[in-house]
Amino acid sequence: MLGNMMEEPLLISAILEQAQENYPQAKVYSRVDGGIVEHSYEQLDQRSRCLAAYLQSSGVVAGERVASLAWNNHRHLELYYAVSGVGAVMHTINPRLYRDQVRYIFNHGEAEWLFIEPDFLPLLQEIEAELPWLRHIVVLAPNLAAEQAADSRYVAYEQLLASSEPLIPWPSFDENSAACLCYTSGTTGDPKGVLYSHRSTVLHAMASVAPNALNISADSVVMPVVPMYHVCAWGVPYSALLAGATLALPGSGMAGEALYELIEHTQATLLLGVPTVWLGLLQYLEGSGATIDSVETIGVGGAAAPPMLIKALERHGIYLMPIWGMTETSPLVSYGSSTKVLQAMPAEERQTLQATAGRGGFGVRLGLFGDDDRPLPRDGKTRGNLRVKGHWVLSNYFRQPGSALIDGWFDTGDVATLDAAGYLRIVDRKKDVIKSGGEWISSIDLENAALDHPQVLEACVIGARHLKWDERPLLLVVLKEGGKLDKAAITALMADKLAKWWLPDDIVAVESLPHTATGKLLKRDLRTRYRDYLLSEDITDEA
């Protein structure tokens, strides 16, 4: 027997439609065209509907991919709603990837339409000849530059909007329809596409505004410094509007000073991004003496939050909320939100919890499994393969035959523990863990300990081959300007926090460390390069 309730699809267009009905006066700030502009939800709704009508009248059909190479700004936001709203698929492309990856992703998505920031036109020119699908190029700007004006494939975004009337009403269709396509950063092999549905996107947004999660309300001023070209900026373009929050979109201004300016201008309360961004902001604040009193919480994910960042933000009165997720999970899964219990703890205990990946919430289940696929206990000690399942987890990669799941669960590739209070600790990426004499050493823990040393700017630990122990940790550090490598001091500091047999066998100072386009350490190349480093040394076997 079925219930007698209305059966309406969960659609992305409904988020915008209801946002402007419930909070017509709420605002979106956007750094664009060299300044900060302001739109109400009502204006945004009208502009998105104009774009939607344009897409429809230009023959864009349901399921068709529409590509973007764009910053976090209101135009990209309108694109998000208009493209998915008419049933097409928003295909965001990460311009920070290697040229060949950008080309690969573009062609894999087969989009005929590209909406592109003027900043990325040079990138487009480099690969244009190799993009057989591309037909229409919309430049996200008021007008076209002279070079483009002559080419009939080009049109300027604002002119297109001005020529169009709002689409009313939004079309209705199956909530499982594809809405957005995003690619993993692809540290091994070609990037893989994850095709989010309307349903998964809306449920993810509903879940992520909860107080246990991002805690977004009509009071919040949310500033996603995570890019809209990667995993939909953690879904904030949806969740912020769903909650009637003010949205502050930083455009291309991701450096310390620009971030500060936007925070100050919008009185931002919640910032979101990967750890490295906040190091940049902190450096600016410390250099300039500026303060950002409006900021209550910074949500940090994409990589483990180093304890030194937790403490540094706390000195500015800001709570660092750890977040765990990945492209395959839309991405938000677990949150270390501030609780009364947490706030009542001694600083050290609290900061230990802030260095976890938080707790799961309704919608996606967390499970620990052995290599034999059997479930493992949640005792805070047993390390296992972290697997997830739920409403916003993928089932298979775009255009890859076969399921991406094991017994209905998606294996994250992370090794983790879960404790009795529900806290998830990411030990390491499985491929980054150092297997020393049958025991596992977490590269993340070693890196975080090394970062506490005042001379260390960045740290990276990899497993290097070892005759007796198979693998031993090797620490690579980038020193701060003018710093000198003091191996003994760094080791002594690390010994305070870690078991002796975890300490790195050697420390090497390097000029810089390679990163992925989403800011993660790229350990693959380093592993190849330093694979035999410890074999060639005369190691005192005291580990």
Place this chain on the structure above:
Amino acid sequence: MLGNMMEEPLLISAILEQAQENYPQAKVYSRVDGGIVEHSYEQLDQRSRCLAAYLQSSGVVAGERVASLAWNNHRHLELYYAVSGVGAVMHTINPRLYRDQVRYIFNHGEAEWLFIEPDFLPLLQEIEAELPWLRHIVVLAPNLAAEQAADSRYVAYEQLLASSEPLIPWPSFDENSAACLCYTSGTTGDPKGVLYSHRSTVLHAMASVAPNALNISADSVVMPVVPMYHVCAWGVPYSALLAGATLALPGSGMAGEALYELIEHTQATLLLGVPTVWLGLLQYLEGSGATIDSVETIGVGGAAAPPMLIKALERHGIYLMPIWGMTETSPLVSYGSSTKVLQAMPAEERQTLQATAGRGGFGVRLGLFGDDDRPLPRDGKTRGNLRVKGHWVLSNYFRQPGSALIDGWFDTGDVATLDAAGYLRIVDRKKDVIKSGGEWISSIDLENAALDHPQVLEACVIGARHLKWDERPLLLVVLKEGGKLDKAAITALMADKLAKWWLPDDIVAVESLPHTATGKLLKRDLRTRYRDYLLSEDITDEA
């Protein structure tokens, strides 16, 4: 093209399953068997699974209704999860209704199983002979009393649980399956059943934990004083667990002292209920001098919150959050949650907003329509028929042929305004509005104004027939103990707040006022009784 995401049904059992995984140590307090008992989510999960296994092995099948006549306690909560969890329909019955209505509702649901509180056995005995479907009676108690022990239809709840092993895993089925059946209080005609689905219930729970809504987190201690026998206690049995909150279930202890005791014991932070309950609690607090410092918010719905209650709670440091909803809408639709903007307002302005019905949120749309079904402007002035549509609004009544909708919208029967900031103001029930010379007067506004008079305990305004104006307001008041009716003083006080032509033509002191089983004023009978009251008087026509 469909997305590539996991397609899992939204099921009620997943709320409990994930709650005990994410927050195994979270607690449920329950007033039962003469004391307050405590269970962890883990225990609750085990007990619910035992009950589920018992139901399955007893032949309870998907879609079958299972009835309850029960208080807010952990056993009723387990029932909620177990019955819906196995695919049967939780049919809650309101024991406060008239005997004939209880019988009608019971038979309309056709449940063979009844789970009943010992307190309600006498009620059952009165109607038992007229319940042809009833076969099995489970008494929500550790043991059966001697009278029942002899009757093979009876079994004691705790004995049933003890005899059963947990059901693992929960079965999976269509998310649109019926989950709960609840009846309207039926002020006109027979009560009507609303059949909630798993999907509607889960989406309602996800939406209601949001900061703009009930704002429930793992920090919250939530005490639903709204009964689980009516509209599923506003969905709190689902939303509290979804958020990992502590749940404080008051059992039959709805009077001031018992409420105070449970608040104190559990350090409750969020209380929910109809206005009259809080008058009782306030009276107890004022009489005893006790304080309830843990309480931050009281969510008030089911009837408009009188300004005097808003102010009285504020004196205790408690924010009264107005809530609007109805049985047909699961029930929660709009919330007057506390915002920074609100808190920064002068008291009077803030209290005015607290006297609205709050703002809508994602999931259910609010619309104002004329009698010609055309949409009306949201200008804060235009009064219209309030209609709603969305994921947790009914489409038709249980076993009533035909849609309950007009052009896809459900007409709430309320007359309302919507303003530019999204605030909903309920003017009146359409049938309660007083139509004076073509203009509308809100009975709610008059009642609230009268309640400000220190001698007035309860107030009720109805439209009485009038020769010149068709209808004019007549005010009925219940005076406080020892109070004397001072018509001039009451009218003078009301004149401060209301237009002169709104003031009642006469005031009558009555012993008591009739209420529905859910605590609302029952105006139908009063209208009949006082219909010609103003005709028989010599009215000075100064209105």
